[in-house]
Amino acid sequence: MDAPHDVVIIGSGFGGIGMAARLLAAGVRDVVVLEKAAGLGGTWRDNTYPGAACDVPSHLYSFSFARKTDWSRRFPPQDEILAYLWDVARKHGVLPRVRFGTEVTEARFDEEAAVWRVSTAGGGELAARVLVSACGQLNRPALPAIEGRDSFAGTSFHSARWDHGADLTGRRVAVIGTGASAIQIVPEIAPRAGRLTVFQRSAPYVIDKPDREYRAWEKALLAAVPALHDLSRARIYASYESRALGFVKYPGLMKLMSRRFRRTLRTQIPDPRLRARLVPDYPMGCKRILLSGDYYPALVRPDVELVTDPITRITPSGVETGRAAYDVDVIVYATGFHTSGFLAPMTIVGRDGLTLDAAWRDGARAHLGITVSGFPNLFLLYGPYTNLGHNSIIYMLESQFRYVLGCVRALRETGLAWIDVRPDVQDAFDRRMRERMRSTVWEAGCASWYMTADGRVVNNWPGFTFAYRRATRRPDPRHFRAGRARPVAPARSGPR
Template identity: 35%
Template sequence: MQNNNQKRTAIIGAGMAGLLAAINLKKAHRDFMVFEKADSLGGTWRDNRYPGLTCDVPAHAYTYSFAPYAEWSAYHATGPEIKRYFEKVAEDFEITPSIHFNTEITACHFNETDNSWLLKDSHGESHVFDIVIVASGVLHHPSLPDIKGLNDFQGSWFHSAQWEDGLELDDKNIGVVGCGSSGVQIVTALTSVAKQLIHFQRSPQWIMPVEQFDYSEEEKQAFRDNPKLIDDIRYDKQYWENIYRFNKGIINPDSPEMQMVEDICRDYLEKSIHDPELREKLRPDYRAACKRLVYNWQYYDCVQKPNVTIETSAIDHVTKTGVQLSDGTFHELDILVLATGFHADMFIKPTSVIGRDGLSLDTFWSPRPTAHYAVTLPGFPNMFMLNGPTGPVGNFSLIDIAERQWGYIDQLLNIIHAGDAETIEPKVSAFEDYEKRRIEAAQKTIFGSGCSSWYLDKTGVPMTWPWGYQDFVDAMHQPNMSEYDIQAS
């Protein structure tokens, strides 16, 4: 039997998934190192720090199963709170000393001579590992729109994930482009401080109403004294019924569950917006959940304030002082925020990844990023992905998804660490069968019902897990080893 410490593992990324991997490897007394391109941990909750940033998953459900947290201030937590939570978890499990900050991995190449991975970092240093865990995240490459004259604007302009800290917002004319979750949250937060707020809609979004309330100090103390109260929220029957209903609707657009989701969203719009003209501006022309649903509890109230304007006309160009629309309208602005999303097909890119027989990840991911059950890749031995391509996406906790993926990965790692395998990778035939079935099913989901969204690859196929939530749970319960090529030690 080999000693566990003889196999070295590199973790790329110190966000939610990277911390999860590090904690579990540390518990198993395995040798690992975490590489983080930024100067602090937290991933998307570090990069995004815009006003109004809130997770749309209930706070107690958006925590690691092994690290409950009694200090959440409200039912839905803010971004800064979530970042502090991850920092606390990293401290509690003594992970921080194992993180190499400001160290981006620029190349990750497999060496077939000794079945190792050679990693090169942004400082020019090289590192050799036996196993690579890719926990780079999905939404971390900002997508900037191609708007004529943007660089001519003399006010402040930036992507929502690159917020200018210390920016004075009070009594300013502010424009926000984009109305996904970020755009909606920013508009909601700034209507109370802006002189005028212009929300430039590229396409309106369906909004699912959710509740929000603060936790009292008495409730927090109760959580501290009795962690079971946290579990009661985390495993709340109604919450999980909503998750399963939503998931059933996604995979079967003609189902009663999808009809219920659409009815809730439509009724919320109809009952919340009083002005018929504004209501029609806010009404999407595609089915609910075709794009990622926006969960919110006050956007519709905020956009009816007298200092808010919803613009549906396309932006023609930006001038030194504002935005000119194609219908002739001009809006003078002090600040322009681009809540225009991310390149969701990048994952570990632009890192150069080369696997067996010189296979590049760029080639393997043409025409679309994909992975066997969202975790492993044929031709890339001993490389494992957390929240990788074709995994479940939607309005539920990605921590739960990553924990289930880790259970799957850990079983494969155990084979390597036990000395029963030098390398493990999925068979090409098994992967091709999975991908064929996945594409066929994905095209039938609500994501393929006729709208543009970041869920779609460049050929128009949803980059998603297209089956039921329980199907994913079952798939992650235990790897089907007949689908894997194992090279003995």
């Protein structure tokens, strides 16, 4: 086998591109990014459905080290976010290090050589001293287990695999799901479809989205005076961070935001019967709060119908509930993602043959959401306990970049072959997370994608993002077991 690379990163979304950029800036040159698709971008490459956009303002949904002052809108659309990621990859030297069309099937820690042996779907293999998973939490579409789903004779697809060849003009379209993707899709396709039927299992909380285009003079001013961009970013951060009080400390404060929801609903839905069906039956914040200024107006169109009866089955001609049958030509599954597997479907094997599936049989666990005991020199980005309900995940990722970079530096400077977080440290962190999670709104009595099948919330960070940044400011040597390096062949200076 070729000499091991210093760092191999799996995935080229925000996590993978940002981590590679920070490593290169710190002088770690032998970095390889493995991407299973033909292009980079992660979720912003995959989700190209009509209306796809971010619900975090653009000035905050971007890297602090890669300022962009010419966003077209306050809330960035999918195509601009994807273009931004390509731009960052080019300007920071990441793009030449990305191997496209390279899907990782297995990574196995070779204890004798102290490297990760990474196998790919094409039969290739490479070695890495450090392995970073930047796969994200929202990358594997979930299709509902509905009887007869495969029998449908028309066109059907998941929102994250949008069929741009399907002409919806004048067609009878069903959208199954009313989550973050659906509320963006419905307003976009309603004017084109002949008839749109929206199947709602659980009503979401939707509040108005204060979106608008940036004026030319605003963009010019931001470019000319960088401090204004920094000030805008800080102001948005502070505003969003304050919401953590309601999510993680005092759930009763969510009643204040609930008033905003009810005001939006009352203003945009004049029919009291329809309005009643759009009121959630769980506390606000327990599931993801959605932002939209046009979802509710789309539901009052005469050619749009909201169905709240449970779907019993799908037939060759459409969708059936216990009360009615709906003949449709196209079914769009806006049904979310598999969110608790993190590194699935890859096989990850650590020390003593321990598989990640076995280590996580009772739920995903990782110290600070980054390191897993028994898996030396493996680092997760956007792992367990690092998702947010109130702020920008980019801020969390940048905290993780610094922590991982600190670990890589420690390995290089001390001559260690590997570091492995101690099991007692990981267990103590996991206990703290479970204890703190009990007071959060996410455990207030609803089922959400934040939860495992047994009801544990393992996705979200139960605290302030600045507290997470403080906790990850540098790796603590006392938290790790370590092994000394053996002589190895010199690493290459760059990718092949």
